[in-house]
Amino acid sequence: MAKKIAKVVGNMLIAQSGGPTVVINQSLVGAVLEAKKHQEIQKIYGALHGIKGILNEDLIDLGRESVATLKAVAQTPSSGLGSVRKKPTPEDCAKIFEKLKKHNVRYFFYIGGNDSAETAHIINEEAKQAGYEMHCFHIPKTVDNDLRENDHTPGFASSAKFVAQAFMGDDLDNAALPGVKINVIMGRHAGFLTAASALARTYPGAGPHLIYLPERPFDLEKFPEQVKAAVDKFGRCVVAVSEGISDSSGLAIAAAFTKEVDSHGNVQLSGSGALGDALVGLIKQKTDITRVRADTFGYLQRSFPGVVSENDAKEAFAAGREAVKCATGADVDGSIAIRRKPGKQYQIYFERVELRSVAKETRHMPDAFIAPNGCDVTKAFLDYARPIVGKLPQIGRFKRIPVKK
């Protein structure tokens, strides 16, 4: 392949940040393999555990990893370089540049969500102020699918596939032993992953029968009534609840059951069954339903090997490759956004967008994706999600021809 010379010659550094996904290593390896094609990129460094690894100079030489290893890592869940949840202080940024300069890093790539985009944005601004010539790119990743500018983000589709498959099985489990089953799904402010549970419906009467998203206020009075109504109708009820559901004042329902806060100021929602258990208690207290259970899908949603959307894996790899192409091309900085082409056939393209346009704030489920009753999704959402998530397992059911009593 033809090699071209870009504006500045130097080393590349790439790192991963935030919650892992099953395809975040695809982006990493996509970037590394593309970087190997460009002469202006000399050494290819990976920082261990994001900016923490830069601060501590815990760097590894990714250029010396074999292609076989790179390909194996690409197909492995979780962040191969390790991750971090750390918002750099101004002092951190000053130190980061010291380290980047010391290692002559001229191409910097940070894979992560909106918090990570903010981190990349801060580092980029500091670099500009310091007059240090560096190409700085954010590569998108988040199972929450809440990055602005993007049709969807790498990591979401595979987690959505996990959630949909889990609901397919759990709905059949609930049909076998009827009762109320509440499943708590990841998604702090955006309901996309919870909404993906609707993909599990493959026959009339299939669950989830109720879907509660963080985009609509959760009503503790109405909830038991809606569950009771579903049980009266279906003889059972499977419920999808976002971990991020909040009351009408915006207070997280889960906040009453947990106290932990990370350095970005986010309340810990995952890694606890408290919300699900509290909702079970509510149903038992307010209705006469006896069999009520809750599962919190937890970290399995973002790290389960073997349940991967093919599109997601491809797009994650391509997003990493695209970032290096942009950085070695005409662009100085930016974030790689995934856009969808209009038309019936599912097709995406990448667009470079400003770092600040994806940093900090998050995207929510659009109103058109949420049913008017507030506890279901629309056909528009299913049409949006199906091609991204791809094929789901086939479910077989008996015709159930009754025998005369």
Place this chain on the structure above:
Amino acid sequence: MAKKIAKVVGNMLIAQSGGPTVVINQSLVGAVLEAKKHQEIQKIYGALHGIKGILNEDLIDLGRESVATLKAVAQTPSSGLGSVRKKPTPEDCAKIFEKLKKHNVRYFFYIGGNDSAETAHIINEEAKQAGYEMHCFHIPKTVDNDLRENDHTPGFASSAKFVAQAFMGDDLDNAALPGVKINVIMGRHAGFLTAASALARTYPGAGPHLIYLPERPFDLEKFPEQVKAAVDKFGRCVVAVSEGISDSSGLAIAAAFTKEVDSHGNVQLSGSGALGDALVGLIKQKTDITRVRADTFGYLQRSFPGVVSENDAKEAFAAGREAVKCATGADVDGSIAIRRKPGKQYQIYFERVELRSVAKETRHMPDAFIAPNGCDVTKAFLDYARPIVGKLPQIGRFKRIPVKK
């Protein structure tokens, strides 16, 4: 295929009981397809929701389901006929015979665990006392792997595969964002499924770093110390905990956090995150570790479509077929047990055993499978479990060649 005439001509009834598995329908369909070959079996009925369906005469005509439907159902998780957790009273048994006689049922098959074997045993004894000629067979199923007489039971290997894969991903997640991660696994009295987490270890230092089984008393004092020691050694700690862990007096640790009891007298363990959350609280209280999380794998372990051990699916199907072969052959009643042939090559065979020999009591992890320190498994367990569970996803990791600071 040649058809033979057995002692008694009449209808067959099959039902499913207890917790669903991803391969319980393989056994059902294996039995139905075999039954179609035998002239002495006339109608093939399925009772909906186990003995409840017999009592209510909620029967369906499985003989009229197409082979395509049967094959699709075989590959679908959860109990296609619906399930039940109900221990029949003597009055129930009297009524069951009324219904069985009314429908001229002469071949009765009940798929389930030890509680279900007990139910089949009671029904069989009642039939004998009533002088009603009926072939009565129990077909084994349980993700807990706790049926006596069996090397392992259909359903276990697929759930074990799910647990192992979940730990593979979760261990990498924990390696990326280090801390303490506690995963609570199904298994009321038997630790086989929790032990299967050890199959996730594919590199030096991989988790789970601690494995707590119900076969060893759980020490609330020692637990935080052992976790702390693992964190000091590995910089993190992934823990597998059986939902059934008990103190030295035999009292379930989870019992303090739940009150629900089923009709077999069992405390509800699944469908709640209480145990995991309580253990997290304990670690935070007794150590200085700040990032501590828990996930309870819950019903996903037994109902997740697409994560199936090939051996498990085959053996479950063959166990159903074998039951019908025995019932139409020389045998009147019994349970189908899976035995393993000695030797290096993994091979199983079936043996008819007495119903009472698998009823009621459960099997536990043998001492040879449990490490002397009480919080790990032995090589003997891994050698036992690996061929049953089969292939797991490949994990790729970087060599991590350090860059000079």
